[in-house]
């Protein structure tokens with residue numbers, strides 16, 4: 428009997444401790460008087476990071492809390508709630524989702540469970556895509572990538588649609604919404620919190636991580652970053668990597684612009700993707716230690732070339 432008890436204990440306990448321990452290491456960093464960001468790891472979702480890789484953020488308003496991108500799973504959402512409760516007993520009244528990629532928003536549901544009145548806000552294209560099957564496919568992708576660590580995460584769709592140039596007053600705070608056509612994923616909004624001079628770029632900008640561009644556009648992403656820069660915000664919160672000032676947005680712009688203009692030049696010279704890659708890699712050498720650089724470079728070159736070819740017919 429004793430033996431069975433220990434067997435049971437050890438087969439259950441390590442897993443349980445692992446999940447709790449893993450999220451214990453993260454805490455909300457105070458960015459300014461009212462904005463907090465939990466800076467997630469830069470690596471792709473895995474069993475080790477339990478699917479956590481984005482930057483969940485929250486803003487403390489007079490009577491409630493506004494969350495931006497609560498993360499990928501019920502566990503990341505629980506961590507966000509835990510960090511909010513350390514700072515304030517106020518309820519979460521609103522959640523912004525910056526785009527369709529599941530690492531940013533699948534934690535909506537755990538927050539909604541706790542605060543059923545919460546209003547979830549996103550671009551209408553994101554809402555449509557999520558409902559058309561992308562939400563479930565992201566749930567499945569994350570379970571596969573994390574070997575089951577995100578299991579149990581359920582979908583809570585955004586319901587309130589906001590688009591480029593809208594000005595919102597929510598929870599007593601002013602927000603300007605910025606978007607440009609396809610940008611990073613074809614579903615993106617960027618959120619400028621006016622009084623806090625804080626700009627949430629979503630994945631239009633990342634710091635020390637090279638983002639996927641499979642559903643995006645280099646030219647629209649560069650335009651999005653120009654908009655972000657033009658707000659002259661004091662704080663910029665990227666989708667991944669540390670929060671900073673406008674320099675992190677300019678660095679992201681430099682990566683995208685260098686890649687796009689170099690591919691265009693090489694394409695006009697008649698080079699194939701593999702022939703242009705060494706020179707483009709050299710032009711982007713300052714980014715070589717960014718997470719995802721080697722994985723994404725070849726793909727980014729092909730995607731940029733396709734965009735350049737398509738632009739010839741515009």
Ligand SMILES: [Zn+2]
Nearest residue numbers: 526528612630
């Ligand atoms: Zn993304």
